[in-house]
Amino acid sequence: MSSSTPLAIDFGTSNSAAALLRQGAVHRILIERGQPTLPTAVFFPADEGPMRIGSAAVEALIAGEEGRFMRALKSVLGLPLIQERRLISGRRRSVQEIIAAFLEQIRLRAEAQTGHRITRALSGRPVHFHSADAAKDAAAERDLRACYHAAGFEEVSFLAEPEAAALAAARGWRQGQIGLIVDIGGGTSDFTIVRQDGTHPRVLASHGVRLGGTDFDHALSLSHVMPSLGLGTEVRREMGPGLLPVPVAPFADLATWAKIPFLYTPETRRMVAELLRLSVAPDRLGRLAQVLDLELGHDIAFAVEAGKIAANAGEKGAAIDVSFIERDLALPLTRTALSATLRPHKTTIAAALHTTVERAGLRAAEVDHVVLVGGSSLMSLVLEAVRDLCPDAEIEHAEAFTAVVDGLALATEMRAPSGAPHPS
Template sequence: MTHPDTLAVDFGTSNSAAALLHDGAIVRIDVEPGEATLPTAVFFPADGGEMQIGSQAAQSLIEGEEGRYMRALKSILGVPLVHETRLISGRRRAVTDVITAFLTVLRTKAETQTGRSITRALSGRPVRFHSDHPERDTQAEKDLRGCYTAAGFTHVDFLAEPEAAAISCQAMGAADGLGLIVDIGGGTSDFSVFRNGASGPDILASHGIRLGGTDFDHAVSMAHAMPVLGLGGQLRRTMGAGLLPVPRAPYVELSTWAKIPFLYTQDTRRMVADMVRHAVDRPAMERFAEVLELELGHELAFAVERGKIAANNGEGSAAIDMGALQRGLKIALAVDDLNRDLAPTRTELRAAMAETLTQAGISGIDVGRIILVGGSSLMGFIADEAQAICPQAEVLRSNAFTAVVDGLALATA
């Protein structure tokens, strides 16, 4: 695709970025003051005020402003939930409406900073939005294309995110030979095997699975935070003897970034109030009821995310700080806990890397470079698993948050 006013957009589950190519140079859009990336998050004030995005949205949540916070919007593209409307800040909106509003802000910022009219986009996309669901994958791209169109883009193309990262890596002067892109995002993990060529990287194979950093958070939350709210407990029967297990479903939703806002309904609150009355561990269930009543789900998710990062960094004092719910409540989280919680994830990621090499028709021993991309690639076990598959490879940490958008911008030339 060749067009001078094509906006490269890396619309991510956790973070987003935008850039243009000007005279062969990448011009990243300051999507936040002095920043080339911003959290993919929005906040709608309860009083009907203007939608906030990125760090400002998170700050409003942290400061306790009344309103609705939403994150990980990309995760539900391709499923019916993305089109269901909810009452948000006095208006019924679907997630597609929210994504459209977010993309509109990115386009407007790009136009303001460049003084150019922008109606074309090259968007990154995961190799697979959904693992093992081709129809959902097709629908997810269709949903996202519709959001771009509604945001004022008249022409939209897509490029797989790890392939964009490979373009960026070659432009930075990566050595010849075989390389493996390992792009671990918030909602998906993508892999490309490439060989540098005179006209750009030759992509030998690309593969992806629906697994990312928000799934890491989910696993840690289910193992450590949710039991403090009653998960794993028991309920007394309304009639008769015996006990029933506390249902898992609401905890699964509470520990899933994209689904948290949809828990705040009267039906869910009534269900949990009934669970409080019958809970064997009533204090734990009362905590769950308070999370719903005060809409503290995202504060809890942030606490889990911070604890995960601290444990990954080897901080001895790492913990999930649940003080927003109960003063002084902290759940210790060691790196050994993290490794145990994420063991199934590690297995899936290693299998996906191996499958990518198989599709490329090469052995891991032949890979000279592993390029880590995406914020969640900073988890220590990612490099360990990649090197287990490619034992002779050098591990390179590309610019984790901008490699994809840079490659997309270069691909518009």
């Protein structure tokens, strides 16, 4: 294989994957322990040992090793935070450098597996990194491009993730059939409508919103966990009578995957100690102080994510198990409570689906296939929103975690016939 074959990379908020096209067939890189995907996570040991990525990083966190864990770094692309250098395990590093180091590891693993030097990448990108801000959106792609260059890729091009997934999904569709790809991941929801045109799906419209599984986790953490840590309680005024609500900011950050690592600062700890001194609910707020002291933010995020998945699957007795904060502390999460908390998100996804169909100039009834992609497409709220819009379409689950990378690999060979999706 020539070194000019681009490596297809799905750099996801939660999980990443890489693949190459070999003689027209998709060859997924077994990126970690014989598996084709790995968590987009990094761990820097406190002893300044080498960075670990993927499952090894998650395991270090679970084992309670001293060090700094980070996940959901993709959501920082386009934000000023990406350039800020913070002290992490003995060195000042920026998120941009950390993403570059992660992508470099992917390149090195792919090179080790193929025996070839890889200099080009075809990367997925959400339709919008930031759906409400075009300048931030453009900055996010620039940031990601810079990360790829710093990771040793000389050339990088981008393709919208759902358009890539469409290439993988539409194989075998009949001429003229209409497909709607719904890719709900950790950070974004992305939609593409295609019409099968010869052997290629032709893109009619793409649309995306910055909303994904990490936002579901955020909402569930705020509604179900943070009240036990003091959210919604009050503190006495330092001077004079009366009570004030406790500030929401530290709870909101603790409930946000990407922000957790930046909470463990002396300033935040001091602020929480001060609030605790004035608290009328010290039993609850004391838990927040303890969580910051012991750096348990990611443990909470993982517990919320596991509770979400269990409740969505309809498991009996589903709960968010935070017994690492306090023995026997488990916060029940019923399916009803899950759907009530996530109702606004369902409304957003339903509206985005509607917009996508409208932009394609179609009526929903004209959609023949709906293909669900991405881990969060397994949430029943997604299926409900899709069924409401297209009750008669055939709904298929693509391979949730690899459809995007498969399509990216297929796109590396496309010579971009007119109107067909092609790398930008």
